[in-house]
Amino acid sequence: MSKVEVRNLYKVFGSSPHKALDLIKKGLSKEEILEKTGQGIGVNNASFKVNEGEIFVVMGLSGSGKSTLVRCLNRLIEPTLGEILIDGKNIVGCSKEELMNVRRKKVGMVFQNFALLPHRTVAENVAFGLEIQNVDQENRTKKAYEVLELVGLKGYEESYPSQLSGGMQQRVGLARALATDPDILLMDEAFSALDPLIRKEMQNELLALQERMHKTIIFITHDLDEALKIGDRIAVMKDGNIVQIDTPEDLLKNPADDYVRDFVQDVNRTKVVTAATIMQTPDSIVSSKDGARVAVRKMKEASISSIFVLNKNRQLQGIITIDDATKLVRENKDNLDEVIDKKIHTVSPDCAIEELLPLFINYSYPIVVTDDQNKILGIIVKSSVLAGILGEEGQNV
Amino acid sequence: MYRLPIGEYVEQIIDWLIENLSFLFDAINDILLGIVEGFEFVLLGVPFYIIIPVIALVAWKITNKGIVIFSILGLLLIESLGLWENTMLTLALVATATLISVLIGMPLGIWMSRNDKLNDIIRPVLDFMQTMPAFVYLIPAVYFFDLGPVPGVFATVIFAMPPVVRLTSLGIRQVTKDVIEASRAFGATSRQLLLKVQMPLAMPTIMAGLNQTIMLSLSMVVISAMIGAKGLGEVVLKGITQMEIGQGFEGGLAVVVLAMILDRITQGLGKSKVSLSNNEK
CATH class of the missing domain: 3.10.580.10 (CBS-domain)
Structure with a gap:
């Protein structure tokens, strides 16, 4: 069984999404539908499976629907149609309590702009997910300190986020996501706001952490080099569609269409071809x-x-x-x-x-x-x- | 051209209110009077040589040394002018008006921040409250309530409450989308979101609203005195009406001193915790 499975997922932005869905099924393009109905297509018939312990990268340019897609996975954005199975259980249309439980226990999330709470210390930020679950102060602080050590921020527990550099802030973001011991990590352009050097360091660290943790990671990026480096498999998105899902090497060797070919032609192949x-x-x-x-x-x-x-x-x-x-x-x-x-x-x-x-x-x-x-x-x-x-x-x- | 008889309608409404809802106004009168007298009891019961150090201590905790010294000297000046008792009466009035403003204004502001329709309805009402000349509702206030501090508090609340409402709503709306999204992603309920994320982050803005409310309350002191509220307003009013310019000036000076102390302390309240997060940009 796959850890996460997405079946025929659609997201239409607008007031009458079903009108747009009909047109999608007739084969009209995103632009035509926007012109005719004023409805924006975020995700168009996405289907994929993510295996346990895998780093699954969703890559695409801005506006390709990748951020919408990942937000559908924990229903921060409500999907219009389709199924999302986490551990075999469809979370689309599940009750509010069940959804809360999935968000609290199963899925952690790391954001592009860190999204830390400025009025809380680093440790309090990391403990936030546990606090929401009413874990008592002593246990959640202990857990926060443990996770902070794991991400290399020992000694910064009582600092405030604004006192840390961007890279360190994102380590806090990562620690916050790990503190609730979720099986699944959603990382939305998690390293995109960082300097190139720091970004590389974080990528390496994520891979090193993954060796120990074996989480199921869904990683969103617009950076092909990043995708090739950390992805076990990569899904390429364009205009809300997933155009290809493949291993990094197969993606370079057999691009599914001209879009992917253009995308991969400038890649540094020396890092990927084996x-x-x-x-x-x-x-x-x-x-x-x-x-x-x-x-x-x-x-x-x-x-x-x-x-x-x-x-x-x-x-x-x-x-x-x-x-x-x-x-x-x-x-x-x-x-x-x-x-x-x-x-x-x-x-x-x-x-x-x-x-x-x-x-x-x-x-x-x-x-x-x-x-x-x-x-x-x-x-x-x-x-x-x-x-x-x-x-x-x-x-x- | 046909003249809309708005004035007549208003008079009819007020007559109707006095006739039919007098029990309600009596109840409000009793509650407000109770609060004012409670504050008066404490502020007049405790001698100045205890109140001054307490205020200095609060100022020292929240602000800096300069404001501590200013508070002590300013309050001693008031005492030496023989205006201590009147100042405490005014403080009781301001405290009551502020308390009521916060009790009504903050929940209303929170509600407005989450409901655009309500926001559209309340905003013109707030404009009305802030710009309608106070004398217009001062007289009906006397009809509704007895002479004394209560109509003064009523009029002051109408004039001074809008900033708390506006800035509570604004503060909550200004909390960035990404921290809200992050909180939701970790499974926060909307109640947890409000109490653990939105309110703390909006607090500096809400405190700015509270500060405005206090300052506006003080500016109503003299007007309230016209309908029987005691305190510094009464001193100033007497000075004006009896051409005792010196006495009027002393009363006014005491209002200014009190205003500055309250202003600096409440400003410090807004800054204290979140100042760290502002270093960022």
Whole structure:
């Protein structure tokens, strides 16, 4: 069962939403409907599932409906039509008490502009959610101090929000959301108001926290780099529609339409494309029990100047060059062991191009992609790295 | 051209009110008189050498040293002018009018902040209360109530209540949307929202309204004296009518001193807690 599931969700802003819904179903566009009926389409037939422990990013430009969508999830904005299932229970149309309970216990929220209460100390802000639930003073303060330590604000408990920097204020916002121990975190452009450096730091910290907490996080952003960095999966929104839901890499490799393609074309692919995507099967390999003559012949056949050597379990031993192998043949030796160069770079399949690039400095062999048993999965040559950066990796495989 | 007989209608309404609702006015009269006399009992019962330190202490807690010194010197001046008793009578009147204004005005302001229709209805009524010359409702007030402090309090409340109403409503409406949204996201009920978020954040604005109400109450002191309210107003009025300019000036000076002390203290009340949040921008 998904933690959160949204089925055919619509949000129409205006006085007669059902008129607009009829037109949507006839296939009219957002602009046409606005012109005809004066009704604004916030979210148009959104459906998606978010798994437990996943970071699900909703990305889109301003006005794409992403903030409306996330506010529908805890009904800060009332959906016009559709279902929202949290732990399998539809919260659209549930009673006021049930909704309160969902907001208090299940779903925490972090806001773009922090939305802290200026008249309360940091600890009192963090304890707000518990105070609302009538948790007694002692317990809620204790919990607030714990969570503040978790987000790195130990020592600031009795400060006021205005005395903290933006990044620290958002840590308070995050702590406030975590204090009620919700399973689900909604983060609405949570880092967008921060300086680039602080933002990066917060992203890293969120990922580190997530390793420990395993919350289900729905993260809204307009920043593709941020989406690619923290998202397990990304939903791209345009004009209230979800146009694609995919993993970061698939989003770059197979954009669903021109909109997504335009969106992703400027992305820094070196951070996203992985070794597994750009690796190729080696043209030829030799086994360590093969002799030097076999190695020379294989290299000549494939017109390559070096060849990887595997043992009988297909585990990587090293590499030999054609010069060394020819020398062995000339000296009438056949055992490859003495000329195997074991100083080769290996990487795991999920290594990003960014991390591959420095390995090529002063290194002329291909890089080998291996699994955790040192078995060879593929090799990467310089040209396929360049192709990967340019987004043409598909043609090489 | 046809003349609308508004004046006649008003007279008829007032006659009707006096004839049919006199029991209600009697009840209001008793309540207001009780409150005024309660304040008078305390303020006249406690000697000046205790009241002055108490006021100084309050000023010291809320404001700064300068205002503490000013309060002590100002009150001693009033005592030395022989106006202490009259000043306390005036203070009792102002306190009663302020109390009533807050008791009615604050809930009304809260209600207006949440209901646009009510807001549209009440605003012109408040304009009416603030700008209609006081003498116009002073005379009916005497019809409704006996001579003495009560019609004075009544007239003062009409004139002085609007700022509390307006600024309570304004203060609550000014609370930013995002903190309200955040509070709702954590499951706050509308009651919790009001008490834990909106009221505390609106408090500086509400206090500014309270401050205005107190100052306006003091400005009604002389007018109230015309219909029998005792206190500094009476002193000033006597000074004017009997051409005793010096005495009138002394009475006026005491009003000013009292006004300044009350003003500075209530201003400090609004600033004290939320001043931290204002450093931000």
